[in-house]
Amino acid sequence: xIHCYKLNGYNIVLDVFSGSVHSVDDLAYDIxxxxxxxxxxxxxxxxxxxxxxxxxxxxxEIEEVFSDIETLKKEKKLFTEDTFEDKAFDFKNRxxxxxxxxxxxxxxxxxxxxxxxxxxxxxxxxxxxxSFEVGKRAIDFLIENSGTRHNLEVDFFFCFSLxxxxxxxxxxxxxxxxxxxxxxxxxxxxxxxxxxxxxEVIEFANREMHxxxxxxxxxxxxxxNLRKTITGxxxxxxxxxxxxxxxxxxxxxxxxMRGTFTHNNVDFTNDIFHMADLGFTELSMEPVVCKPDEKxxxxxxxxxxxxxxxxxxxxxxxxREKEGRRITFYHYMLDLEHGPCIxxxxxxxxxxxEYMAVTPWGDLYPCHxxxxxxxxxxxxxxxxxxxxxxxxxxxxxxxxxxxxCKDCFAKLYCSGGCAANAYHxxxxxxxxxxxxxxxxxxxxxxxxxxxxxxxxxxx
Amino acid sequence: xSRIKTLNTRKLVxxxxxxxxxxxxxxxxxxxxxTSCGVANQQCEKKNA
Numbered sequence: 001x002i003h004c005y006k007l008n009g010y011n012i013v014l015d016v017f018s019g020s021v022h023s024v025d026d027l028a029y030d031i032x033x034x035x036x037x038x039x040x041x042x043x044x045x046x047x048x049x050x051x052x053x054x055x056x057x058x059x060x061e062i063e064e065v066f067s068d069i070e071t072l073k074k075e076k077k078l079f080t081e082d083t084f085e086d087k088a089f090d091f092k093n094r095x096x097x098x099x100x101x102x103x104x105x106x107x108x109x110x111x112x113x114x115x116x117x118x119x120x121x122x123x124x125x126x127x128x129x130x131s132f133e134v135g136k137r138a139i140d141f142l143i144e145n146s147g148t149r150h151n152l153e154v155d156f157f158f159c160f161s162l163x164x165x166x167x168x169x170x171x172x173x174x175x176x177x178x179x180x181x182x183x184x185x186x187x188x189x190x191x192x193x194x195x196x197x198x199x200e201v202i203e204f205a206n207r208e209m210h211x212x213x214x215x216x217x218x219x220x221x222x223x224x225n226l227r228k229t230i231t232g233x234x235x236x237x238x239x240x241x242x243x244x245x246x247x248x249x250x251x252x253x254x255x256x257m258r259g260t261f262t263h264n265n266v267d268f269t270n271d272i273f274h275m276a277d278l279g280f281t282e283l284s285m286e287p288v289v290c291k292p293d294e295k296x297x298x299x300x301x302x303x304x305x306x307x308x309x310x311x312x313x314x315x316x317x318x319x320r321e322k323e324g325r326r327i328t329f330y331h332y333m334l335d336l337e338h339g340p341c342i343x344x345x346x347x348x349x350x351x352x353x354e355y356m357a358v359t360p361w362g363d364l365y366p367c368h369x370x371x372x373x374x375x376x377x378x379x380x381x382x383x384x385x386x387x388x389x390x391x392x393x394x395x396x397x398x399x400x401x402x403x404x405c406k407d408c409f410a411k412l413y414c415s416g417g418c419a420a421n422a423y424h425x426x427x428x429x430x431x432x433x434x435x436x437x438x439x440x441x442x443x444x445x446x447x448x449x450x451x452x453x454x455x456x457x458x459x
Numbered sequence: 460x461s462r463i464k465t466l467n468t469r470k471l472v473x474x475x476x477x478x479x480x481x482x483x484x485x486x487x488x489x490x491x492x493x494t495s496c497g498v499a500n501q502q503c504e505k506k507n508a
Contacts, residue, residue: 019471028462061462068460076472077465087476094476100486117494151483151504187485191493213493258493286494333500336468340501343480345471348498349488367488412471413499421494436495444499455466 002079003409004033007449008315010456014448016409018080021336022072023452027057031065036079040066084342084400091347091398097147100350101138102155102357102368103171105130106163110195111235114226115262115288115296117369125372128360129164134381135171138358141381143182153210155189157357157368162196172208189213191258193227194239194246202246211254214243218259218271218285225264226296244279256330258284262296266305269313276320276327284330287439289421298435307442314446318453334447345399348415352378352394366394369420394419397429404432410441469503481505 001016011029013022024032027047034043044062051057072078108127109116139154146152154175156168168190175186187210192201194214205212216239217223224234247255257280261268268285275283287306290297298306313329320327349355352366359371362381370376379386397419399411417440421433483504488495 017471019468021466021468023464023466025462065462068463071460072463072465080472083472097482099482149482151485153486289494330500331495331497335500335502336466338503339469340484340498340503341469341479341481341505342471342474343476344484344498344501344503347480350486351488354482355486355488368493413497414495415498418488418495440495440497443497447499451466455464459464 001082001407001409002032004029005445007311007445008453010449010452012445012448012452013078014409015078015080016412017082017084018076018078019336019412020072020077020080021448021451022078023456027051027061028065028068031062032069032078035069084346091395094395096350096353096395097149098142098145098354098356099149099151100153100155100355101142102157102355103130103135103138104357104359104368104371105135105156105168105171107360108163109193110163110230111193112228112230112232113193114228115260115290115294117289118371130167130358130360132167132170132174134358134360134362135167136174137362137381139171139175139178141384143178143184145384146184150183151185151187153187153189155191157191162190162192162201165196165201169204172204176208187211191215193235194242195229195235197239197242197246202249205246206250206253209253211256212246212250213256213258213284214246216240216243216257216259216275216280217261218265218268219274222265222271223259226260226262240278247280254282256282256284258286258330260286260288262288263298263302264296266298266302267309268306269309269316272313272327272329273316276325281326282328282330287436289424289433289436300435303435303438306439310439310442310446314450318450321454322457331443332447332450334444334451336451342412345412345415347398349418351419352391352397366390367420369418370423393429401430402432404434404437408437408441410437410444413444414440 003014005012011024013024013032031043047062069078106129142152172188179186188208189211190205190209191213217227220236223236227235229235257275259271265271272283272285287298317327357365357368357371358381364378364380365371365376378390385391399416402416405411405416417432419429421436422431423429425433484501
């Protein structure tokens, strides 16, 4: 399968099953686009007619393009057949180990954000804080269930994780005290809304956290519209100076400034550029996922504008790179040479199999987005994973699980999509969240275009 | 190939589930987005991949 598209002046051909990317001129683009649908003779006639005013294009040039295509086919870089599909069905029988836990250290919040999927931290249940005993047991559970995996991830979630900071510190200290003994390397991530940030937290996080995720929606008026304090005031002025201090003292370690855009700010690139103006360079901006009847829900009519925004962002990022003002956008990070292997591309995020969320009282869920929905409870950290059938269902959630993905060029970049988004959109973890797919495909097209542009710039 | 430029990419053809999938890489949703399943931006932990 190939995917041909034009973007930012480039003609791009993606060979889906080899992962090859080609930047081609107009003639090659037209021939490749028609190659499988028509005969060589007919395509040649069409090209001679279409380019009759172009002196550089003649029968010989067209022959040469056909010859190049055949060479690339032999090298398995173009029109490569799918050799992975049959193997995907073995996924149910694969052995998996747990390598990442999302610890819900606080089910309560000091903000009252309108669009919060965690229902302002309560996760549709009672407010609660994780105890150290539960956190310690979660670390032991992860070590016990991680097999020979060396790198283990623990994420202190959610925006309100600092409401239980003392427990976070103790959990980290405990994990550090046992990691060498078990030949493990813990990578911690802290997600915070910034309200409770202080010197102690900054010093601790910059020492212990592999990554920090800082929640900011961009411009003051956009941020304050939905991210309010308990008293109803905007939180922008409280958190921005703290985030700036945090990142300044982070010394180049990983962080993401992460925002959410909604129907209220479909011009979300202005929020990304605002983050950049504030001095932040590692940026992530996600489309809101919510019920369609919410007033801030993204609509079908927003899509053309959103597509345009993603293009604006890609072009502006390329421009800033040339000017020495680089910014990173999470979804445009694409390493074509050293990116994920085929197993990762097919198996996806690992929710419910390699990755689980832990509630404050120790229950296990497939991921943070399923917490609170009891039918998705997998077991608990004390007795282990009990609901094996559900784990098997998640094992089978992969790039080949959904008929809608069959002809999609992006399936080896998204692995079939987010199970939680699919469930919330269709009632089935193996459904598809079409709106998310549309945005994902646009982002991948832009990310690949940026790679092409960089290559063209260097050659 | 004057009209076709091919970028250097990881060669997926030939990779199998035995030779790939060491599992040491980051869980994709965990790093920043928390609401999507993109794996494209994940780094492979194998230095010679």
